[in-house]
Amino acid sequence: MTAGPGRPPGPAVRGGPLAVLAYLMRRLFAAAVMLVVIIMVVFSIFFLIPKWAGVDVALSFVGKQADPAAVEAVRVKLGLGDPVYVQVWEFFKGIFAGRTYAAGGDVTHCSAPCFGYSFRSEQAIWPVLTDRFPVTLGLALGAAVLWLIFGLAAGVLSALKRGSLWDRGAMIVALAGVSLPIYFTGLLSLAIFSYGLGWLDAQYVPLEDSFTGWIGGMILPWVTLAFLYAAMYARITRATMLEILGEDYIRTARAKGLREPVVIRKHAMRSTMTPILTMLGMDLGALIGGAILTETTFSLPGLGQAVLHAIKNQDLPIILGVTLITSLAVLIANLVVDVLYAVIDPRVRLS
Amino acid sequence: MTTQRTSGRRKQAMAAAAVVAALLTTAACGGGDGEKGGSKNGAAGFDAANNKVAQASLAKKGGTLKFAGAQDADSWDTTRGYYGFMWNFARYYSRQLVTNKTEPGKTGAELTPDLATGLAKISDDGKTYTYTLRDGITWEDGQPITSKDIKYGIERVWAQDVLSGGPTYLRDVLDPEGEYPGPYKDKSKDKLGLKAIETPDDKTIVFKLPKANSDFEEMLALISASPVRQDKDTKSKYALRPFSSGPYKFHSYNPGKDLTLVRNTEWKQSSDPIRKAYPDKITIKFFSNANDMDARLIAGDYDLDINQTGMSPQGRTSALKQHKENLDNPVSGYIRYAALAQNVKPFDNIHCRKAVLYGADHVSLQTARGGPVAGGEIGTNMLPPSVPGAEGQKYDPYEMAGANKKGNVAKAKEELKACGKPNGFKTTIAVRNNKPVEVATAESLQASLKKVGIDVEIDQYDGAQNSSVIGSPSNVKKKGYGIIIMGWGPDFPSVQGYGWPLWHSKAILESANNNYALIKDKTIDGLFDQYVNTLDEAGKTKIATEINHKVMEGAYYLPFVFERFLNWRSDRLANVYTTDAYSGQYDFVNLGLKSTK
Numbered sequence: 001m002t003a004g005p006g007r008p009p010g011p012a013v014r015g016g017p018l019a020v021l022a023y024l025m026r027r028l029f030a031a032a033v034m035l036v037v038i039i040m041v042v043f044s045i046f047f048l049i050p051k052w053a054g055v056d057v058a059l060s061f062v063g064k065q066a067d068p069a070a071v072e073a074v075r076v077k078l079g080l081g082d083p084v085y086v087q088v089w090e091f092f093k094g095i096f097a098g099r100t101y102a103a104g105g106d107v108t109h110c111s112a113p114c115f116g117y118s119f120r121s122e123q124a125i126w127p128v129l130t131d132r133f134p135v136t137l138g139l140a141l142g143a144a145v146l147w148l149i150f151g152l153a154a155g156v157l158s159a160l161k162r163g164s165l166w167d168r169g170a171m172i173v174a175l176a177g178v179s180l181p182i183y184f185t186g187l188l189s190l191a192i193f194s195y196g197l198g199w200l201d202a203q204y205v206p207l208e209d210s211f212t213g214w215i216g217g218m219i220l221p222w223v224t225l226a227f228l229y230a231a232m233y234a235r236i237t238r239a240t241m242l243e244i245l246g247e248d249y250i251r252t253a254r255a256k257g258l259r260e261p262v263v264i265r266k267h268a269m270r271s272t273m274t275p276i277l278t279m280l281g282m283d284l285g286a287l288i289g290g291a292i293l294t295e296t297t298f299s300l301p302g303l304g305q306a307v308l309h310a311i312k313n314q315d316l317p318i319i320l321g322v323t324l325i326t327s328l329a330v331l332i333a334n335l336v337v338d339v340l341y342a343v344i345d346p347r348v349r350l351s
Numbered sequence: 352m353t354t355q356r357t358s359g360r361r362k363q364a365m366a367a368a369a370v371v372a373a374l375l376t377t378a379a380c381g382g383g384d385g386e387k388g389g390s391k392n393g394a395a396g397f398d399a400a401n402n403k404v405a406q407a408s409l410a411k412k413g414g415t416l417k418f419a420g421a422q423d424a425d426s427w428d429t430t431r432g433y434y435g436f437m438w439n440f441a442r443y444y445s446r447q448l449v450t451n452k453t454e455p456g457k458t459g460a461e462l463t464p465d466l467a468t469g470l471a472k473i474s475d476d477g478k479t480y481t482y483t484l485r486d487g488i489t490w491e492d493g494q495p496i497t498s499k500d501i502k503y504g505i506e507r508v509w510a511q512d513v514l515s516g517g518p519t520y521l522r523d524v525l526d527p528e529g530e531y532p533g534p535y536k537d538k539s540k541d542k543l544g545l546k547a548i549e550t551p552d553d554k555t556i557v558f559k560l561p562k563a564n565s566d567f568e569e570m571l572a573l574i575s576a577s578p579v580r581q582d583k584d585t586k587s588k589y590a591l592r593p594f595s596s597g598p599y600k601f602h603s604y605n606p607g608k609d610l611t612l613v614r615n616t617e618w619k620q621s622s623d624p625i626r627k628a629y630p631d632k633i634t635i636k637f638f639s640n641a642n643d644m645d646a647r648l649i650a651g652d653y654d655l656d657i658n659q660t661g662m663s664p665q666g667r668t669s670a671l672k673q674h675k676e677n678l679d680n681p682v683s684g685y686i687r688y689a690a691l692a693q694n695v696k697p698f699d700n701i702h703c704r705k706a707v708l709y710g711a712d713h714v715s716l717q718t719a720r721g722g723p724v725a726g727g728e729i730g731t732n733m734l735p736p737s738v739p740g741a742e743g744q745k746y747d748p749y750e751m752a753g754a755n756k757k758g759n760v761a762k763a764k765e766e767l768k769a770c771g772k773p774n775g776f777k778t779t780i781a782v783r784n785n786k787p788v789e790v791a792t793a794e795s796l797q798a799s800l801k802k803v804g805i806d807v808e809i810d811q812y813d814g815a816q817n818s819s820v821i822g823s824p825s826n827v828k829k830k831g832y833g834i835i836i837m838g839w840g841p842d843f844p845s846v847q848g849y850g851w852p853l854w855h856s857k858a859i860l861e862s863a864n865n866n867y868a869l870i871k872d873k874t875i876d877g878l879f880d881q882y883v884n885t886l887d888e889a890g891k892t893k894i895a896t897e898i899n900h901k902v903m904e905g906a907y908y909l910p911f912v913f914e915r916f917l918n919w920r921s922d923r924l925a926n927v928y929t930t931d932a933y934s935g936q937y938d939f940v941n942l943g944l945k946s947t948k
Contacts (some may be wrong), residue, residue: 059819059862070515105510105535106586119605121423131605187642195646203652247688299638301608306637309607312785314816 155237289326
């Protein structure tokens with residue numbers, strides 16, 4: 001499915017645009033197959049394994065008073081008594097054609113794409129996901145921009161000024177960033193900048209309500225999340241850069257009289273970017289599925305917060321929906337990364 | 352989904368939390384430094400609203416009352432909600448035939464007419480309750496509320512397959528045989544086929560009970576007895592947008608995110624003797640970080656916590672130090688306890704049960720619950736102080752708050768001998784893994800019982816599964832859960848509303864059981880029967896006391912504390928008081944603001 005961090009750059013693309021297209025199609029097809037497999041695995045985890053383990057799935061859909069009538073109604077609504085292949089089929093059908101849950105005179109239609117229905121909060125899952133997705137996407141992208149800028153800059157500078165005070169200082173900060181958990185840095189930043197100095201309100205405001213309010217609410221989460229990742233990126237960038245600066249072709253470039261900024265920008269950076277891009281694809285994909293700790297610490301109404309609530313309340317359909325979305329995000333991110341390899345790494349294009 | 356790359360760093364987290372707690376304590380002093388000691392702009396003072404009204408005269412019409420919460424309601428559907436704060440809040444958008452008085456403390460637990468012109472006219476045999484409706488009572492679209500709307504609202508309780516979750520007392524009392532199928536399967540044309548309720552005209556409603564129940568009017572005061580109009584009933588989706596009969600109506604609701612109520616302009620003050628409807632708007636914002644929420648309460652961004660279950664340890668520490676005048680310390684109505692399961696040997700023997708009661712260190716258990724202020728007084732019996740007939744610490748048959756408060760090893764060993772286990776025995780404590788305080792009580796109990804020779808293992812089970820783990824007697828037996836840690840509060844302030852599910856033999860269920868001790872005592876069952884047939888209050892109170900004594904004599908329970916909370920009220924709040932109707936919570940419905948800005 002993907003080129004992991006330790007693997008050599010993605011598969012070679014030979015020939016012209018047609019070959020690229022064929023390559024893309026192949027990758028897309030593989031991704032689609034992967035998605036189907038993921039849906040089946042996730043479905044099994046949530047519906048079949050509990051059944052084999054002797055846990056009544058229907059019970060976990062009902063509230064405090066588990067009235068037998070209510071449990072039975074959920075069983076009917078979800079078709080839990082049907083054979084497994086019927087249940088899986090109904091689930092798939094729901095995603096593409098919608099689904100209707102009916103029991104006891106109450107009919108609920110869940111329109112396509114129906115990723116399930118929460119009988120706890122009486123909501124279809126898809127609107128919950130689309131409502132919360134922008135928050136998480138905003139958080140992940142904003143933080144990614146910050147960590148890329150600061151992480152790469154710090155890493156490159158450290159590599160170039162290896163052993164200097166700057167290098168050591170930056171790497172100590174980076175070590176702190178990697179080691180400190182979000183719920184520490186997050187709470188600390190809230191305590192200082194929001195409750196203490198009062199510079200930021202740090203409460204989430206939807207983008208459509210107010211742009212400045214949105215920025216004000218997102219700055220601390222961005223910085224906190226970026227601090228963690230920037231630290232990792234700085235360390236990786238530094239290590240990769242150092243390795244590459246020792247390569248023959250860099251010496252050749254310098255020997256033929258190229259100016260140092262050109263050597264760094266044109267030759268060294270390109271190679272450094274390959275592992276960084278791989279990491280970025282994985283990290284962004286995973287974060288888009290919900291940055292649970294960051295969203296919880298800052299009470300951001302994103303996917304991570306939704307899934308945590310769902311886990312606490314045993315709201316299975318939401319957990320299932322977010323799991324699927326996360327898998328999808330990781331798949332897409334990896335696909336994009338694989339394609340980008342061709343752009344960044346000339347070896348991929350030429351071979 | 353990801354937990355980000357921070358797992359496996361527990362120790363760092365502990366250190367971090369300590370530093371943050373210290374920082375928050377200092378950082379939080381920024382807000383709320385208005386004038387102190389009950390002045391016009393400042394907070395009313397410590398415990399100023401505990402069982403009494405604080406700053407009643409300062410409430411003005413208008414403004415936005417802001418709630419914050421860490422947990423959304425189980426459901427805002429009047430039929431389905433079971434959380435205490437939901438019942439409290441639901442009075443903003445729903446009315447009932449009768450409701451609790453809007454007065455502090457014990458008086459708040461008494462009933463007063465709401466949609467009805469007076470309390471019930473009860474027939475001599477206690478089986479017929481008749482009410483007449485007031486004039487001018489309307490729905491949010493201006494149509495009058497009729498007796499048929501009330502009947503339909505109550506009938507919804509029967510539709511447990513669609514509307515699960517809420518209390519079912521009304522169904523159990525009005526239709527014990529379960530003959531009525533509920534309004535959604537009702538074959539009659541008007542869907543009002545429930546025989547036990549008659550509506551001879553739009554203004555009259557008559558309840559005919561197959562068997563008398565002296566708490567019936569208490570059950571009609573529950574939110575699940577609210578009217579629902581048939582053409583506005585969206586069945587399972589009603590929770591998202593209940594149709595209002597009260598002074599406020601739903602403006603917007605995003606589950607788990609926020610809720611906003613605005614004035615219901617069709618509601619008439621003249622038709623409602625209870626509700627003052629001070630603010631123009633009421634909002635709830637839900638937080639996922641309870642510490643953040645408390646910091647914002649302290650900073651004055653919000654007025655009070657909708658959940659009303661006390662501040663987090665961190666917020667509590669900082670509030671007690673810096674803003675004590677904003678806190679109340681009411682008794683919650685909950686008792687935290689351990690139940691001793693009789694189907695797990697050797698707890699079938701009363702002496703082995705008594706050995707646990709004597710062996711436990713009650714002070715240590717109280718400390719584990721948070722100490723006398725945040726945890727509550729040492730519990731000495733099983734009837735919460737807010738329930739009529741309760742005697743509080745005055746009734747202490749095992750001297751848990753007296754001579755034996757640190758545990759009595761000698762007496763415990765005596766009981767062990769009488770039980771035929773002079774060298775002690777082994778057993779298991781079942782405790783929810785998502786309640787750190789309960790786990791702390793389990794550890795305390797484990798330590799003190801070790802001294803008397805009772806070897807205890809602690810099993811932390813998935814707290815969300817309690818109805819199938821400890822709620823299944825066969826599972827309890829299989830796992831050997833001799834000691835089960837739990838807590839319970841009254842659904843309505845009476846021995847029936849508190850104790851029936853815990854102590855009556857008929858309450859024993861195969862799943863979702865709450866009678867963990869499996870009490871099958873004919874005397875206790877008989878006393879409950881006597882209770883439901885006794886109509887005078889003095890007689891009911893006496894029986895309640897007696898039931899409590901019988902339960903304690905059986906040594907089925909080890910009470911930990913009569914729980915207390917520390918709840919926050921902002922400087923802006925006026926006309927604020929705690930009420931026994933909602934287990935020591937602030938009475939939401941008549942809260943006002945001093946300033947409308």
